[in-house]
Every structure is written in structure tokens, then in C-alpha cells.
Amino acid sequence: GGCWHQCCPGRNNACWAPGARRARCYCDSYCERTGDCCEDYHAVCRRATVGCAVGPWGPWSGCSSPCGVGSKARSRQVTVPPRHGGEPCPDLKQRRGCLGEHPTCGTAK
Numbered sequence: 001g002g003c004w005h006q007c008c009p010g011r012n013n014a015c016w017a018p019g020a021r022r023a024r025c026y027c028d029s030y031c032e033r034t035g036d037c038c039e040d041y042h043a044v045c046r047r048a049t050v051g052c053a054v055g056p057w058g059p060w061s062g063c064s065s066p067c068g069v070g071s072k073a074r075s076r077q078v079t080v081p082p083r084h085g086g087e088p089c090p091d092l093k094q095r096r097g098c099l100g101e102h103p104t105c106g107t108a109k
Contacts, residue, residue: 003027007045029085051087053080067105
């Protein structure tokens with residue numbers, strides 16, 4: 001059974017070929033987890049895969065609350081999108097808690 005020119009990203013039950021002994025074999029990138037790839041999957045499909053690449057994290061934003069508990073965030077950009085079932089992109093945003101400590105916080109009465 002062979003993938004020929006059919007390689008699919010992620011899990012795709014429609015992305016199969018007739019394999020040995022009339023069993024279906026798969027040409028989606030999920031077949032690596034499930035172990036039911038076609039014999040030529042690695043030769044045909046993995047060669048063409050491009051994993052996601054991301055740039056560096058940007059700076060953290062200011063705290064969302066000037067006084068007391070808030071959150072701050074930062075983000076990064078995709079520099080190379082995944083292709084042909086390559087590694088998917090990691091998180092592009094991060095959040096974390098912060099404590100706003102603006103100089104005027106303790107003075108309001």
C-alpha cells in the first residue's frame with residue numbers, strides 16, 4: 001500500500017490507501033501515533049513535512065490592574081507555518097498574574 005502523493009496533516013480518516021492484505025493504511029500525520037501508516041509513508045510524506053517555527057517572545061505587557069491583582073500577557077509570531085503534517089505550532093500567547101503597585105494605590109482613602 002502506498003501514499004504516493006497523498007499526505008495529510010493531523011488526523012484525517014479519509015486519508016488512506018489500500019494496504020497489505022486488504023487492510024487500510026493511512027497517510028495522515030496521526031498514523032505515527034496510531035501505528036497504521038502505509039509502508040512508504042515516511043519516504044513519501046515525512047520528507048515533505050515542515051514543522052512550525054515561532055519567533056522569540058515579545059515583552060510582557062503592563063499589569064492589567066494598576067492596583068491589586070491583575071494579569072499581564074506576551075505573544076510571539078509564527079515564522080514558518082507547519083506544512084504536510086509537520087509539527088503543529090506551540091502556544092503563541094502566555095499570561096501570568098501580576099500585582100499592580102502603582103504609587104497612588106495606597107493613598108486613596
